[in-house]
Amino acid sequence: MVGPYAGGVSGRVSAKLAPRYWGAHLLALVLVAAAVGLGLWQYGAWQAHRDAEAADLTDAAPVPLTDLMGPDDPFPGTKVGQPVTVSGRWVPGGTVYVSGRERDGQDGFWVVTPLAVGPDDAALPVVRGWIAHPEDAPAPPTGTADLVAWLQPPEGTGQADDDPNDDVLPQLRIADVIQHVDQDLYGAYGVAEQPEPGLERADLEQLPDVGALTSIRNLLYAIEWWFFGAFAAFIWWRWLTEEDQDEPASAAEDTPVG
Amino acid sequence: MKLFQTYRVLAFVVGVLLAFCSFVALPLRYIPTEGSDLQQLGETLSVLWVAHGWAFMAYVVVTFLLARRLRWSIGFTVLNLAAGLIPLLIFFMEHKVNQKVRAEHPELVAPSPV
Numbered sequence A: 001m002v003g004p005y006a007g008g009v010s011g012r013v014s015a016k017l018a019p020r021y022w023g024a025h026l027l028a029l030v031l032v033a034a035a036v037g038l039g040l041w042q043y044g045a046w047q048a049h050r051d052a053e054a055a056d057l058t059d060a061a062p063v064p065l066t067d068l069m070g071p072d073d074p075f076p077g078t079k080v081g082q083p084v085t086v087s088g089r090w091v092p093g094g095t096v097y098v099s100g101r102e103r104d105g106q107d108g109f110w111v112v113t114p115l116a117v118g119p120d121d122a123a124l125p126v127v128r129g130w131i132a133h134p135e136d137a138p139a140p141p142t143g144t145a146d147l148v149a150w151l152q153p154p155e156g157t158g159q160a161d162d163d164p165n166d167d168v169l170p171q172l173r174i175a176d177v178i179q180h181v182d183q184d185l186y187g188a189y190g191v192a193e194q195p196e197p198g199l200e201r202a203d204l205e206q207l208p209d210v211g212a213l214t215s216i217r218n219l220l221y222a223i224e225w226w227f228f229g230a231f232a233a234f235i236w237w238r239w240l241t242e243e244d245q246d247e248p249a250s251a252a253e254d255t256p257v258g
Numbered sequence B: 001m002k003l004f005q006t007y008r009v010l011a012f013v014v015g016v017l018l019a020f021c022s023f024v025a026l027p028l029r030y031i032p033t034e035g036s037d038l039q040q041l042g043e044t045l046s047v048l049w050v051a052h053g054w055a056f057m058a059y060v061v062v063t064f065l066l067a068r069r070l071r072w073s074i075g076f077t078v079l080n081l082a083a084g085l086i087p088l089l090i091f092f093m094e095h096k097v098n099q100k101v102r103a104e105h106p107e108l109v110a111p112s113p114v
Helices: A007-013 A020-057 A175-182 A216-243 B002-030 B037-045 B048-069 B074-082 B089-104
Strands: A081-089 A096-103 A107-118 A123-131 A144-152 A191-192
Touching: A007 B002, A020 A081, A020 A216, A081 A123, A096 A123, A096 A175, A123 A144, B002 B037, B002 B048, B002 B089, B048 B074, B074 B089
Parallel strands: A123 A191
Antiparallel strands: A081 A107, A081 A144, A096 A107, A107 A123, A144 A191
């Protein structure tokens, strides 16, 4: 082939890289970047709204645990993270340490002591706080206590306690904790709002589910922005690779060779 | 041509949604006192902005395809795309496009009863 556009697509692309087109390239870059950025912003807003709504229940006014569930009731599914007031007597002998709990990036343990609150001394395991090394934990409390705790469903996806004789558990599983006490346990645990002196506050592992439609508008906007970004990129690419209609590009192909 | 008809329908939908959102939903949302029934209605109607946005996406694609098929100039194409974001402009542009198509591509317009 002969002619100024014999280079095919790559020839056309390099022709479009001439300085007089730099403004157009800059515009395309700005448009694509802006659309991606705005999409990320809406996506962030979507996530932030959902997190805020999930956290909302944890700020609700505390209600007595006994109003929410009895020792043998299943966990009330809509009450994940609900603050509850509990009052009862500590069961210091049932203290366990739950391993693998991160706090600010540091691996550590939850310090858990059951509190006998219900009828027939049925107890709720209470996460009193977090500590890096269980041997540094303060002695388990005795006597009675009134406290506010966030209600959490029991853990237990089947990770077995590899050594049932010590007081370290891999998960806060009611079936494991019950080996350490003599009474019935609730099908739930609480995370104390105020950690004990000497312990850090434990983070909630589970927040309430947020409805699928919460803040869906932000997500739809995010998709829209990304769509427009992709569209701008597509037009840019078409413009880069297509033949300039103003110039007689096809004339070269009509020229008889030899 | 299907594309031209699709363009006209989308232009109408986008235009109506945009006009309604800008001239009804937006003032209702911000002018009445916060929390009043009218203001709440404006809040609810604002959901239509999402509908406008998604209809506009389809409009952009269809208009772009039509622009390439009919070899519109870049300026006319951009003006038509932007018309989906400026209240009422789209009705005027749709009229323009209709005239232009009838003049330049009469074969695309369904034969009208004489």
